[in-house]
Amino acid sequence: MSRKLFGTDGVRGTANTHPMTAEMALKLGAAAGRYFRTDGRNGHRVVIGKDTRLSGYMIENALTAGLTSTGMNVLLLGPVPTPAVGYLTRSMRADLGIMISASHNPHHDNGIKFFGPDGFKLSDEAEIEIERILGSEIELSSPEHIGRAKRIDDGLGRYVEYAKTTFPARGALSGLKVVVDCANGAAYKAAPEVLWELGADVVPVGVAPNGFNINEKCGSTHVETAAEAVVAHGADLGIALDGDADRVMILDETGAVADGDQIMALFAARWAEAQKLKGGALVATVMSNLGLERFLTGRGLRLERTAVGDRYVVERMREGGYNLGGEQSGHIVMTDYATTGDGLIAGLQFLAAMAETGRRASELVHQFPSVPQLLKNVRYGAGKEPLSAPTVKDAITGAEARLNGTGRLLIRKSGTEPLIRVMAECEDEALLAEVVSDIVAAVEAAV
Incomplete structure (x- = not known):
């Protein structure tokens, strides 16, 4: 059986149109609940996060109804980055994590991403089984075993504190001015807070979500906005995230952009020199530039290519025991720190490179000449x-x-x-x- 509902990153579509309807979200929640709650106990829990799209309210409520109908207890995080859901699923001992987001897509789209208890996205096999359950008569819980739902107020704070621990030198950002473009999305609170608490002078952009302006002329898919802010404010660095903050583009002090390939090249070279790069390889997709492959080969490192999609990158990383991978589009996966792409933590690692080398961003963003x-x-x-x-x-x-x-x-x-x-x-x-x-x-x- 092949997947029909799930794509390369969960279920996605136009809000209020199949499959992104309240009815489908309810059924999908019930099917996922039945898949993970196999023993009849009421101790099972699921954490749900979302970005800032208006349709997130509708889908969140429908998923909650479906999940509780099969006995799952739901913990609602509110707007948080996708990597925060992966982190909190594992940290809070949840059986399942769900992120409601269409990532870099415009506001009228939405999506549902699933994470297993280990914090990693579900396998193809798990998604196929959920689809099978969805197409059958879903067994609901008895009245006394219906699940509960409640809001979790400290989920965002937990993630903020964890993200700060991934930065190696406290206080090293003092005196640095950083533009962070949150795309009016899920990281609009977390990203500026982390950078400010680590000592940076923060210029926040895209931090006024209204349900409709996510990714609109801002964020990693429209870096011109962040570039203009970097130049206008005389900033040392720009960090441009997408709507759910699992992607990042880095901008130097002139506004020049480093995509995922250039960022991964920098990290791979630094980690290899520090003997932190596991397996002597970087995992990337078939979309990554040939220049990246030549850069790695010249340093005695390998490029392991996968199909397009960060889930396939992560699968190969886990199979081979690698700890660095990602996509040209800005998904940077560092399994030493996160179970999925984390744009904020990748930005912190770039800042760490600046702090530790004493070099400007413009000296780090261009690691290799790209093949056209x-x-x-x-x-x-x-x-x-x-x-x-x-x-x-x-x-x-x-x-x-x-x-x-x-x-x-x-x-x-x-x-x-x-x-x-x-x-x-x-x-x-x-x-x-x-x-x-x-x-x-x-x-x-x-x-």
């Missing part, structure tokens, strides 16, 4: 399978022949949105533009 890479997205409608069209297949075959081993081509369906992602990588930028344009035109014609 071009990514374009084509949106398609329900029921369409553009990659199956003969014309698209022919365009891809033609592009591969033109590249002739001088570059890479990656065509895939997004796991979180109805998009075909067309990515190519090649030293010849003119050829790069041509092959991507040809494939995009073929896909657009097919849809």
Whole structure:
């Protein structure tokens, strides 16, 4: 049986449209509750966090109803970063953690991400079994075994205190001015607080959520806002998070941006030098730049590539015993500190590199020359399978022949949105533009 409801990062869609309806959230909560509550006892608990989308209230209430109907006790955290849910699931001995968020997507989307008792995202097998339960008659609890729900006031504070412990030198941020763009999302309270308590002069951006402005012209997907703030305030560093704070982009004092590949290169080199990089390897996806691979190889390190999605990065890290991985998009996974991507903690590690080396951000953000890479997205409608069209297949075959081993081509369906992602990588930028344009035109014609 394959997954139909779950994508690469939980369940996601437009709010109040299948599958992001209150009815589906209720059923999904009941199915997840039945999966984790197998012994009939009432001691099982689930923690639920969310970002700042208006639809989060609706989905939170529906999930709570479904979970308590199968005997799970629900602890409601309110708005917290996704990595906080992973941390608190394990810290609070919960059987299940749930984050209500569509990450970097616009406000009208939402999603549901699940974490197991170890704080890591659920395996494919667990998601398949939850889908199976969802499609059957779900056994509800008897009246005396219905679960309870309550608000947890100190969840955010617990995460703030933990995040501070990952920074190696207290007081080292004194005198540093840091812009932190929270994307009007889940970290709008936590991130500025952590940085200020560690001694930084903080310039907060994107900290006025209204239910509709999450990721809107701010955050890691719109770094221009943070870059402008860095320059305007004369800041030493900019940290741009996405809506649920599991992604980060770093900006130096000039506003120049370091994506996930450059950040991972810095961390891998520093950790290898300190003999902290386990397995002598970094785990990244097929989207990561060829320049990153060359950078690592030149230092006697390896790049382990996976399918796109931080869950697949984490799975490979756990299989191989590696402790550093991530995605070009800004998911930085450091299993010494967190069970999933944590944009705030990654930002703290970058600040630690500045503090320990005495170097400016501009001396650290560019670790390797990137091979020219071009990514374009084509949106398609329900029921369409553009990659199956003969014309698209022919365009891809033609592009591969033109590249002739001088570059890479990656065509895939997004796991979180109805998009075909067309990515190519090649030293010849003119050829790069041509092959991507040809494939995009073929896909657009097919849809």
